[in-house]
Amino acid sequence: MPTVAAVLLFAGLVGWFTGHLWLCVALGALATLAWHYWRLRSVLRRLTARQRWDTAEGTGVWNELDRLLYRNQVEMRVRKRRLLDMLRSYRAAAAALPDAVVVLDRNSQRVQWFNEAATALLGLHHPGDLGEALVERLQPMPLAHWLAGGRNAEPILDVPSPVDPAIRLNLRLIPYSSDYWLLIARDVSKLLRLEQVRRDFVANVSHELRTPLTVVHGYLDMMDPEDFPGTGPMLEEMRKQSQRMAQLVEDLLTLSRLESQEHTEEEVVAMQPMLATLRREAEAHSQGRHQISIEDLAGVDLQGSTKELHSAFSNLVTNAVRYTPADGRITVEFRREGDGAVLAVRDTGYGIPATHLPRLTERFYRVSSSRSRESGGTGLGLSIVKHILGLHHARLEIESEVGKGSVFSCHFDADHVRPRESAPLTSVEE
Structure with missing residues (x-):
């Protein structure tokens, strides 16, 4: 392509010989602008049509632009091919998983993608179930309320598969982006x-x-x-x-x-006599070696099984006496917590290192085997407490600091709290 200077020089020479210098220079300039406009339109048209670019020979700004666009297209194709290969690898890996994997749209809760295991475990079929609402598709599985929990949704540990009720599934919801959720269903029948x-x-x-x-x-x-x-x-x-x-x-x-057990008895558990019984048991185990106090601040009773709750509370009180040195203090406190209630057993015993706290409710788990054997413990008490509270939809929380003591708290929700007719005890201390 001729340069602008060469075109204008040629136009000037023609105008000099013909006597129309400025007219020829103007026409040369217009021709140069027209040429550049045509080349620009050509580039825009090819970019719009996404045509494959060819490498250009020669010099000049347009040839340089052609070479740059050609190089960018080559690099883009290489990146695209690499991304497609990675995507195929990831999809192949997800398809090979034994767990069902379903990608859901967060807002509509519709199925975006699923692997082969989702067909065997959840009954989803490709491509008919793509775009379908998962809750409606997997009836009668109780998913509506669970999905509404989003990031706070606890795993469903045991639910029958819609394909075969004999297949038991563990469901987990993972919000991995702002727009999509990942539903993972695992066959736990054998376990x-x-x-x-x-x-x-x-x-x-x-x-x-x-x-x-x-x-x-x-x-x-x-x-x-x-x-x-x-x-x-x-x-x-x-x-x-x-x-x-x-x-x-x-x-x-x-x-x-x-x-x-799947359920427990439903009766009103009178907490005044319960706390009095716990005080007597603590004093019997302590034999005067500890300071025992009972604080009844809640003014309510509980709903559940008196026998089982007494077993749970007695385990906590007995442990507090067993692992608290002489002259220590043990406090049993029953108080309100919002609309619910808490029974907390506080001691000034040896304390438990933080690394042991998550495993305390495992059966036979011991922080100190020698100390447990000396005290006569079986290693099953806290596991029993955990199961009893689970049957009452309550939870056990443990706080402890080495050398300062521990607090074991049983938290009950509002559904398991009942009004008490008599006035509460304020404090009973021996």
Whole structure:
């Protein structure tokens, strides 16, 4: 392409010889502008049509622009190919997962994409279910209220599959962006069957152990150390260990019964006599070694099973006495919390390191094995407490600091609080 200067020089020479210098220069300038306009229109037309660019030869601004656009197109195609390969890899990986994966639109809760496992576990079929409302498509699964929870939605641990009720699913909702949610459904049927086998095994073994332990303990009680000189300490240790094993069997049976329960009794639990009973039990275990106080500040009763709640509260009080040194203080406080209520057991005992707190309710988990054996604990008390509170839709919270003591709080919602006719105790202290 001729340069602007060359065109104007040629036009000037023509105008000089013809006697129309400025006219020829003006026509040359207009021709140059027309040429550039035509080239610009050509570039815009090709860009609009997304035509493939060819590399240009020669010099000049337009050839340089052609080479730049060609290079950008090549780089764009390479990036696009790389992104497509990554997308195919990710989709292939998601499709190969044994868990059902469903991408949902956050606002409409409609299905955007799902993998092959979603067909087997949830009954979704491609492409008919794309764009369908998930709640309507997966009836009768209870998803409407659950999806409304969004980021706060707790995992659904056990729900039957709409494909086959024998398939039990664990559902989890992951809001991974502002526009989309990820629903993951995992087949936990085998795990639940194994868990049931474990529960049956523990229950059966515990039940079978109860009778021989009763016999052994009975014979030990009949043996008088005076009839067997030198065996006094040995017989005492045998009695102690047989009692501990009997208590372990009873706790295992209690835990198995709680795990098999889906509901609990519904009765009004009178908290005044309950707190008085807890005070007597704490004093009996303490034998005057601790300061025991009961604070009834709530003025309400609870709804649930008196027997089970007493078992839970008694476990917490007994633990507080067991793990608090002499001259320590133990406080049982029953108070309101919003529309609900809290029963808190506070002690000035050894305290628990923070790393152990998340695992305290696991069965047989011990912070200090030697201390638990010395105190006669079975390692199942807090697990029993957790299951009892779960049946009452309550939760257990644990706060502790080494050297300062611990607080175990049972939090009950408004549905399990009932008005009390009599006035509350303000404080009972011994």
